[in-house]
Amino acid sequence: MNSTSICENKEYAGLICAKPVHNDPNAKYLFYATPPNQGTEKGSKPFKSPCDDGDIDFAWYHTHAATNPTLGEGNEIFSDADKNISDKYNMDAFLATPGGLLLKYSTKNKTVGKVFTYMPFDMPAQCEGK
Incomplete structure (x- = not known):
């Protein structure tokens, strides 16, 4: 999804959901992501792609669009608005x-950590012909 987000210069967002498991003593939940919904160059709405009824909104995800030189390091970090969404909904x-x-x-603990460092990244040639 990151390469699509970059090539279209649009953010995408959705939810990570927890489905309660009732018949397995070794598992409390099965996790899945809702389909990403397209936002704009400057934002996206994760709750437009809701979890199934009865499932738990566990986390949310989104992409940043293509690199915007005016944002500087803002391209590569959570914005205050992003953090506020997380804090509001815990x-x-x-x-x-x-x-x-x-x-x-x-x-x-209000911290940011790297999960993975080799996602598709913004290179002009990757979007040619798309």
């Missing part, structure tokens, strides 16, 4: 950046 967040990082914001 949900951790994941962010795929145009530089190829996958980051996690933890609402518990």
Whole structure:
């Protein structure tokens, strides 16, 4: 999804959901992601892609669009607005950046950590012909 987000210069977002498991003593939940919904160059709405009825909104995810030179390092970090969504709903967040990082914001301790550092990243040639 990150390469699509970059090539279209649009953010995408959705939820990570927890489905309660009732018949397996070794598992409490099965996790899945809702389909990403397209936003704009400057934002996206994760709750437009809701979890199934009865499932738990566990976390949310989104991409940043293509690199915007006017944002500087803002391309590669959670914005204050991103963190505010997480804090408001008490949900951790994941962010795929145009530089190829996958980051996690933890609402518990208000920290950001790298989950993965080799996502598709913003290179002009990758979008040719798309």
